[in-house]
Amino acid sequence: MKLFRGHLFSPTANPFERPTENHIEVADGYVLVDDSGLIAATGHFDERPSNPDLEVVDRGRDILIVPGFVDTHLHAPQLEMIGSYGGHLLEWLNRYTFPTEARFADVNHAREIASALFDELLRHGTLTALIFSTVHEGATSAFFEEAERRGVRAIIGKTMMDRNAPDNLLEDPEESYEASRRLLTTWHGRGLLRYAITPRFAPTSTPRLLELAGKLKREFPDAYVHTHISENVAEVAWVRELFPEADSYAEVYREAGLLGERSILAHGVHLEDRELTLLAATRTKISHCPNSNLFLGSGLFPLRRILDHGVEISLGSDIGAGTTPSMFTAMADAYKVQQVQGVSLTPFQLWYLATLGGAEALCMGDETGSLEAGKDADFNLLDLRATSLLSLRTEGAESLQDLLAGLIFMGDDRVVLQSYVKGRLVSSRT
Ligand code: GUN
Ligand code: ZN
Numbered sequence: 001m002k003l004f005r006g007h008l009f010s011p012t013a014n015p016f017e018r019p020t021e022n023h024i025e026v027a028d029g030y031v032l033v034d035d036s037g038l039i040a041a042t043g044h045f046d047e048r049p050s051n052p053d054l055e056v057v058d059r060g061r062d063i064l065i066v067p068g069f070v071d072t073h074l075h076a077p078q079l080e081m082i083g084s085y086g087g088h089l090l091e092w093l094n095r096y097t098f099p100t101e102a103r104f105a106d107v108n109h110a111r112e113i114a115s116a117l118f119d120e121l122l123r124h125g126t127l128t129a130l131i132f133s134t135v136h137e138g139a140t141s142a143f144f145e146e147a148e149r150r151g152v153r154a155i156i157g158k159t160m161m162d163r164n165a166p167d168n169l170l171e172d173p174e175e176s177y178e179a180s181r182r183l184l185t186t187w188h189g190r191g192l193l194r195y196a197i198t199p200r201f202a203p204t205s206t207p208r209l210l211e212l213a214g215k216l217k218r219e220f221p222d223a224y225v226h227t228h229i230s231e232n233v234a235e236v237a238w239v240r241e242l243f244p245e246a247d248s249y250a251e252v253y254r255e256a257g258l259l260g261e262r263s264i265l266a267h268g269v270h271l272e273d274r275e276l277t278l279l280a281a282t283r284t285k286i287s288h289c290p291n292s293n294l295f296l297g298s299g300l301f302p303l304r305r306i307l308d309h310g311v312e313i314s315l316g317s318d319i320g321a322g323t324t325p326s327m328f329t330a331m332a333d334a335y336k337v338q339q340v341q342g343v344s345l346t347p348f349q350l351w352y353l354a355t356l357g358g359a360e361a362l363c364m365g366d367e368t369g370s371l372e373a374g375k376d377a378d379f380n381l382l383d384l385r386a387t388s389l390l391s392l393r394t395e396g397a398e399s400l401q402d403l404l405a406g407l408i409f410m411g412d413d414r415v416v417l418q419s420y421v422k423g424r425l426v427s428s429r430t
């Protein structure tokens with residue numbers, strides 16, 4: 001057994017639905033982790049268990065223990081093209097993204113980027129992530145292998161594409177299905193790893209490819225589906241041309257059997273009300289990626305309207321259209337995107353979206369996302385004095401909510417002192 005000392009903060013319920021009693025906070029508390037990596041108990045440090053062979057991790061008075069961050073949308077191969085500026089979505093894909101992704105035909109390149117990616121995610125305290133690979137089977141295996149080596153929780157999928165991209169990234173739909181199936185049967189459910197069936201988005205898919213993705217989902221109902229929807233107005237218009245028979249963009253995915261509670265659609269900036277009704281009815285989730293939406297100029301996420309329809313949301317970095325893996329930035333940008341639309345999100349709502357909300361969106365709310373007894377011990381030790389400016393801000397914080405706000409807007413990877421997954425140290429600054 002191991003005992004960690006620090007102030008504790010953790011969401012315990014959805015603050016959009018439950019305005020009170022939605023989190024725990026303990027000044028000078030502890031998290032007790034058992035030998036199987038589960039949280040055995042939390043409480044006040046002076047009421048800690050007094051077992052003599054308990055190992056105590058005590059890094060001083062200025063540590064905040066929070067659940068690991070959950071990033072519900074990012075592209076592993078795009079790490080090296082962050083900040084490729086100038087174009088909106090469709091131009092950006094053709095000009096930068098497809099040439100970058102073509103390099104992942106080389107497995108050694110994939111291994112190098114996989115190592116860099118998990119360095120970055122862990123340094124920023126992201127302990128669970130839903131990840132796009134490229135179309136390459138070898139590169140996708142390389143991302144899984146690295147995730148396994150690092151001991152993080154990851155859902156990864158081979159991108160499926162069979163039209164509207166350069167020839168060197170296009171596949172025969174049957175081969176795409178077979179390769180996805182091989183990867184799924186190898187990796188889905190192995191340790192902390194899961195598989196996501198990953199058609200890139202409707203414009204790079206023929207109806208046949210989507211049908212085969214749906215077939216795979218039917219064969220493996222507990223696998224995930226990961227794709228994009230309604231990010232950009234030109235994309236939405238293009239889907240209308242490419243799928244003239246479909247009633248809407250969301251209908252294209254529904255017809256293929258791709259909606260459901262383990263389906264995560266990135267963006268959803270321009271969805272119509274009837275599409276939101278469909279997503280809510282199928283319990284399909286949206287990953288909101290505010291940093292990416294601002295970078296690509298995709299639009300302002302209609303969070304209030306989406307929540308009012310009963311669709312669950314979480315937060316994604318969307319590297320490399322997003323410019324950082326930092327979930328502090330994801331929270332800060334989510335806040336700003338709502339501020340300009342007249343909605344003021346609270347720090348508790350933002351931290352929920354970046355932790356427990358992400359875990360619930362990924363149907364992992366029983367395993368991770370909060371500091372509650374019985375869950376896996378997945379948490380970060382945050383250093384409230386990581387920089388002199390942060391010290392100045394956190395020392396004067398008038399409440400926990402105010403402290404969390406300071407971290408959202410001023411926090412970065414320097415704040416993340418140590419990270420644990422299932423009670424195992426996976427990253428440490430010192
Ligand atoms: N839509 C289809 N592919 C992509 C991608 O790689 N990034 C983003 N942001 N949107 C997409
Ligand atoms: Zn994306």
